Structure formats: C-alpha cells, structure tokens
Amino acid sequence: xxxxxxxxxxxxxxxxxxxxxxxxxxxxxxxxxxxxxxxxxxxxxxxxxxxxxxxxxxxxxxxxxxxxxxxxxxxxxxxxxxxxxxxxxxxxxxxxxxxxxxxxxxxxxxxxxxxxxxxxxxxxxxxxxxxxxxxxxxxxxxxxxxxxxxxxxxxxxxxxxxxxxxxxxxxxxxxxxxxxxxxxxxxxxxxxxxxxxxxxxxxxxxxxxxxxxxxxxxxxxxxxxxxxxxx
Numbered sequence: 001x002x003x004x005x006x007x008x009x010x011x012x013x014x015x016x017x018x019x020x021x022x023x024x025x026x027x028x029x030x031x032x033x034x035x036x037x038x039x040x041x042x043x044x045x046x047x048x049x050x051x052x053x054x055x056x057x058x059x060x061x062x063x064x065x066x067x068x069x070x071x072x073x074x075x076x077x078x079x080x081x082x083x084x085x086x087x088x089x090x091x092x093x094x095x096x097x098x099x100x101x102x103x104x105x106x107x108x109x110x111x112x113x114x115x116x117x118x119x120x121x122x123x124x125x126x127x128x129x130x131x132x133x134x135x136x137x138x139x140x141x142x143x144x145x146x147x148x149x150x151x152x153x154x155x156x157x158x159x160x161x162x163x164x165x166x167x168x169x170x171x172x173x174x175x176x177x178x179x180x181x182x183x184x185x186x187x188x189x190x191x192x193x194x195x196x197x198x199x200x201x202x203x204x205x206x207x208x209x210x211x212x213x214x215x216x217x218x219x220x221x222x223x224x225x226x227x228x229x230x231x
Contacts, residue, residue, distance in 0.1 A: 003117055004028045006047035008038040008064070009079065010056040018051065021106040022113070035059030042068055049113060053079045054091065062094060069095040073142075075116045075155050077109070092195040097156040099192070119159055119181065130165045132224060133213060135204065137162055146204050156181060157200045160193070164214060164224035173221040197222055 005027045007018045012033070019029040030045045032038035036059040042050065050068075054061035061078060068074070078091035078099040091099055097116050100109050130137040136145045142158065144151050153161065163172065163180050172180075174193040181193075201208040215225040 002026065002028045003048040004030065004045060005113065006038065006042055006045065006050045007031045008033075008035065008050065008056070008061070009053040010034055011053075014053075018106065018109070022110065025110050027113070035061060035064030038064050039068060042072070042074070046072075047074060049117060050074055050076045051079065051109070051113070052076050052096070055081075062090065065091070065094040065096065069154075073155060075120065077112055077116065079104075089191075089195055092192060093199060095154045097154060115181075116155070120155055130162060132165045132168050135161075135165065135213065137165055144204070151203045153200070153203060154196075156196050157203070160196055161200060161204070161214075161224075164222065168224045171217040171220045171223040177221065193221070 005022055007015050007022070007029060008031070009015050009018075010033050015031045015033070019031060022029045030041055030047065032041045034056040038050075038052070039059070041047075052061045052064065065076065069076075075097045076095065078096040080091065080099050080101055098112050100112060128139055130139070134147045137158075138144075139162065144153055144158065144161065159181060160177060163177065177193045197214060198208075201211050201214055204213060205211045213224060215223050217223055
C-alpha cells in the first residue's frame, strides 16, 4: 500500500522538488505552504508521515505540532536551519520523530522517511506485550501503561522504550539506539537520543531527575534497569 507523505514548507520550489523526488521513490505526496494550510490538508488527507518546516508565515511548524499532535500520532520529520540547535531540540520536545538540517539531499531525507515508516511497520508486526518493573508496553495496541495508568508517547519514544525493555540491564550506546531507530546512524545526531530520553523520563518516571526505569550508563548510553532503584 502506497504511503502518503505531507510536505509542509513555504518555499514552492522545495515543495515541488520533494514532491517530484518522493513520487519517483513510490510515495504519494501532498503539500501545504504553511501550518494553517497543513492542518486542513492533514485532517483531510490523513498522511502516514509529515515533513515539516519550522519557519513559515501564517502558522509556523511549532504551532502546527502543538495542535496536530493532540489529534494524531502521525510521525513528523522536522526541517531546521543548519546550526540552530534550539530548533532541533524544541521540535523533538514537541513530538517530532527526527530532524534534518538544511541544506539537505533529497536522498538523505528519503532514507529518513523510509526508516521512520519501517520502524512503525516493524512495531506493528510484533504484537507482543513487554512487561518490566511496573511498565507494560503493548506493541499491537501501541500503548504503554505505568502502574496501570496509560501514558501517551511519540512513535520514537515508544520504540526507544520497547528496545530498552526488551533486554533489561543491557546498555545501549546513543549510536546503537539511533541506528535501531533510524536504520542508520548519522554522526552528530546522537543528541536526538538524549532529547527523546529526557522526554520519555518526564512521562514515565515518578521523579525524572532520579530515574528508576531508564538509567544513564556513563560513557556509554542508556539501559532499562531490571530492578527498582533510584540510581
């Protein structure tokens, strides 16, 4: 089944370029010139993934995400200025799954799109339930409950938690998690994992500053601790 991509950018030439390239790669592509138009298109077209620019007139990418992520859990890849670290971090905090810095090659962006979609398909193809400590993760239902209470996670947060819970006690490096998440590990993008982990802890940990589930392994990365502790 053909996957539908929504491209949101205020530059017509970029929308045309990405539509042409992604269409050649086998995707159905719809587009919007700003966040306000994107809300209308997304609600009507129900895309499988959204490529979203941040700086746009009428309604920017951040505002679009604040509204739309409450309505749907569609994966989002954010396009950011090359050196603007704040754009990347804020985008991830608002629920984006990945980011690509401008200028970028259509080939790299397509690889990211495929990786995010592949990750979601893989998760839906594994209808097992993971239980560790007092967390239950249901791959089929895409739900997570902590102490019996459901929490809302982004697709990336869900996948990171599933990776860690599947092998409690095993330490994963940031690059390992990035590779599992994206299908490839791009040097310099390890910070993405730190932001996802921080967001994940804020949602599942009783005290995010003293995590008892997701433990930092200094010099390496992260692991799901198999015992309750306050490390």
